[in-house]
Amino acid sequence: MHHERYCSRIGLDPNAVRDTDLETLARLQRAHVTTVPFENVAITGDPFGNRDGNGVSLVAEDCYDKIVEGRRGGFCFELNGLFGDFLAELGFDVGRRAAMMVSDGEARPPANHLTNVVTLDRPYIVDVGMGIPTMRRPLPLDGETRTDDVGVEWRTVESTRPDSDYATQFRRSSDDEWTTRYVFRDVPRERSYFAATCEYLATAPESPFTGDPVVSIATDSGHVKLRPDTLTRHENGEERERSLSEDDWYAALESTFGIAYR
Structure with a gap:
C-alpha cells in the first residue's frame, strides 16, 4: 500500500502522521470520516437504472484501488478493513474485530460489522466504517465517555449479552x-472471517444494503446524507432537506461526495 497516496486521499500531509500516538490516530480517524463517504452504490448501482453496481470485494488491493485510487467510499468491510491495513503500515498495533450492529434491539447477523482495535496506552476502538452517527475519534474500551465535535457522546462498556464482550454506545444531546x-x-479476526457475511449483505434481498443507494459523510459541524430523492444536511443541530431530480442526484453525488458515477 502507498501510504503517501492514502494520506493524500484523506487530505493529510504524510510527514504529519509519522508518530504512532493517540493524537496522530485521532487526526487520521477524523480526516477519514470527513473525506471518505460511507456508501453502498457499488452494491445497488444508481437509483435510476443507468448503471449497475459492480459489487464489493474484501481483497485488500481491490479496496485500495476503489477507495484511494478511485476516490470512492464503501461500507464497513471495505472502509475499516483498508483503514486497519493503513494503520498497520504506519506502525500502529491494530487488529480487526467482528461486531454485530444492533437494530431494533437485536444484534444480527454475526460479523455484520468489521471494526478495529488499536492498542496504545490502552485499547481503543477506531471505526471509520459506519453511517450516521459517525464515530470521529478513538474510543477507549474502559467505559470512559468521549464527546465528539458535534456533541455526540460515545462509550464502550462491558456487554451484558452472552455473545459479546463489549458494547459500543452513543447518546445525542437530546437523548x-x-x-x-x-x-x-x-x-482478533482475519479478513477472511468476514467473507460470508460480506457476501450476504452485498447480495441478499433482505439485506439493508441491497435496497436503495445511501451515501453519507461527516462534516465539521454535522453530516450530509444522500438518498435517491433527497439531500439532507445536518449542520449545527439544524436539518435542511432538498428534493432532487435525477440530474440533481448525480450532481450532488459528485459535488458533495466526490463520486463521479455517469
Whole structure:
C-alpha cells in the first residue's frame, strides 16, 4: 500500500502522521470520516437504472484501488478493513474485530460489522466504517465517555449479552438513554472471517444494503446524507432537506461526495 497516496486521499500531509500516538490516530480517524463517504452504490448501482453496481470485494488491493485510487467510499468491510491495513503500515498495533450492529434491539447477523482495535496506552476502538452517527475519534474500551465535535457522546462498556464482550454506545444531546450501536468480542479476526457475511449483505434481498443507494459523510459541524430523492444536511443541530431530480442526484453525488458515477 502507498501510504503517501492514502494520506493524500484523506487530505493529510504524510510527514504529519509519522508518530504512532493517540493524537496522530485521532487526526487520521477524523480526516477519514470527513473525506471518505460511507456508501453502498457499488452494491445497488444508481437509483435510476443507468448503471449497475459492480459489487464489493474484501481483497485488500481491490479496496485500495476503489477507495484511494478511485476516490470512492464503501461500507464497513471495505472502509475499516483498508483503514486497519493503513494503520498497520504506519506502525500502529491494530487488529480487526467482528461486531454485530444492533437494530431494533437485536444484534444480527454475526460479523455484520468489521471494526478495529488499536492498542496504545490502552485499547481503543477506531471505526471509520459506519453511517450516521459517525464515530470521529478513538474510543477507549474502559467505559470512559468521549464527546465528539458535534456533541455526540460515545462509550464502550462491558456487554451484558452472552455473545459479546463489549458494547459500543452513543447518546445525542437530546437523548436521556444510551443507544447500543454494536456489540463485539475482543478477539482478533482475519479478513477472511468476514467473507460470508460480506457476501450476504452485498447480495441478499433482505439485506439493508441491497435496497436503495445511501451515501453519507461527516462534516465539521454535522453530516450530509444522500438518498435517491433527497439531500439532507445536518449542520449545527439544524436539518435542511432538498428534493432532487435525477440530474440533481448525480450532481450532488459528485459535488458533495466526490463520486463521479455517469
